[in-house]
Amino acid sequence: MNAPRVTVRLVGAEREPVAIIENFARDPDGLRRFAAQQRYEPAGRHYPGIKATLPDSYMPAQATLIGRIAREVFGAGPSLDVLEARFSIVTASPDTLSLSQRLPHVDALEPGRLALIHYLVPDGTDGTAFYRQRSSGYETVDAARSETYFAALNEAIAARGPPPMAYIAGDTPLFDQTACIPGAYNRALLYRSRMLHSGAIPPHAPLPADPQTGRLTITGFFAT
Numbered sequence: 001m002n003a004p005r006v007t008v009r010l011v012g013a014e015r016e017p018v019a020i021i022e023n024f025a026r027d028p029d030g031l032r033r034f035a036a037q038q039r040y041e042p043a044g045r046h047y048p049g050i051k052a053t054l055p056d057s058y059m060p061a062q063a064t065l066i067g068r069i070a071r072e073v074f075g076a077g078p079s080l081d082v083l084e085a086r087f088s089i090v091t092a093s094p095d096t097l098s099l100s101q102r103l104p105h106v107d108a109l110e111p112g113r114l115a116l117i118h119y120l121v122p123d124g125t126d127g128t129a130f131y132r133q134r135s136s137g138y139e140t141v142d143a144a145r146s147e148t149y150f151a152a153l154n155e156a157i158a159a160r161g162p163p164p165m166a167y168i169a170g171d172t173p174l175f176d177q178t179a180c181i182p183g184a185y186n187r188a189l190l191y192r193s194r195m196l197h198s199g200a201i202p203p204h205a206p207l208p209a210d211p212q213t214g215r216l217t218i219t220g221f222f223a224t
Contacts, residue, residue, distance in 0.1 A: 004065055008073055011130050012139040012178035016195055018130070019069045020181060024118055024188035026061065031218070032120055035087050035211040048092035048101045048167075050209060054085055054218065066222070069190055070114060076224035085116075085220035090199055091209045094166045102163045103153075104131040104175055104196040107221060109143045113193035116220035119183035125215050126200035127183035131168070131175040133196065139178060140194040167201035183217070193221065 005022040025031060038052035059082055070076035092101065107115045119125055132139045136152035153174070160173045170177050180200050181189060191197075201207070201215075208214040 006069060006073075009179065009181070011195070012132055013137075014139045016130075016140060016192060017073050018179070018181065018195075019073050019190040021065070021069070021188040021190065022184070022186070024062070024065075024186055025058075028120055028186040031055070031058070032122075032211065032216065035120070035216055038087065038211070040087075040089070040209065040211075043086075043088060046098070046100050046105065047088065047090075048097060049088060049090040049207075049215075051089075052087040052211075054087060058218070059085055059220075066116065066190065066220075070222070070224055073190070074114060074192065074224070076112065076114070079224065081223040083113075083221040083223055085218065087211065088217050088219045089209060089211060089214045090201060091207045091214065093207065094203070097165060097167070099162055102166065102168060104129075104133075104168060104198045106141045106196055107193035109141065109146055109194065110223075111142065112224040114190060114222040114224060115193045115195075116188060116190050116218070116222070117183075118188040118218040118220075119185060120216040120218065121183065122185050124185055125183035126202055126205075127181045128189055129168070129180040129198055129200045130178045131196045131198065132178050133175055134173070139196055140192065141196060142194045166203060168198050169200070169203065 002023045040050040040052045043051040
């Protein structure tokens with residue numbers, strides 16, 4: 001098993017760091033076997049798919065690496081609290097998406113929050129894209145920016161109309177894409193939860209609920 005390898009990409013005009021970690025888990029095939037045996041349920045919280053429980057060993061095995069990156073890349077302190085972590089599979093067809101699911105989003109407004117996505121599709125998947133809202137110019141949204149951001153977004157939607165019934169892809173009348181990082185097998189991304197982002201889901205992509213054939217990932221959220 002190759003050792004984890006970390007690179008950092010600075011995204012957009014705001015130069016937000018995204019840590020890209022290759023060879024993230026020691027046994028990704030074992031994680032896939034475990035995932036195939038789990039019971040899945042709707043993920044909720046606007047996520048367009050399903051979720052299941054991780055093995056108890058996952059976070060303890062990854063905590064040292066995540067903590068080191070949190071400190072070295074994001075300036076975090078010594079503590080790292082896991083707020084949520086789960087298997088996640090995008091399954092919602094484009095014609096069923098809500099407005100919020102057709103737009104980039106942030107995972108938290110609070111300071112010190114980090115988000116993780118770990119890709120577990122053997123042939124790779126299209127990964128995660130990051131965005132800038134055109135009229136506000138914001139690439140990140142925290143509590144101080146939230147009111148201004150949503151006012152600008154709602155005004156832009158009223159002027160230009162809502163986005164089509166599809167997952168966002170590339171530049172649109174409402175958003176510019178600032179980066180798209182492919183979801184290579186056993187790659188993980190760690191980034192600040194305030195970054196505007198979306199899964200990169202191609203048009204007409206099959207989105208099976210089967211973890212052996214679907215867009216299997218692990219998502220995690222942390223407070224530092």
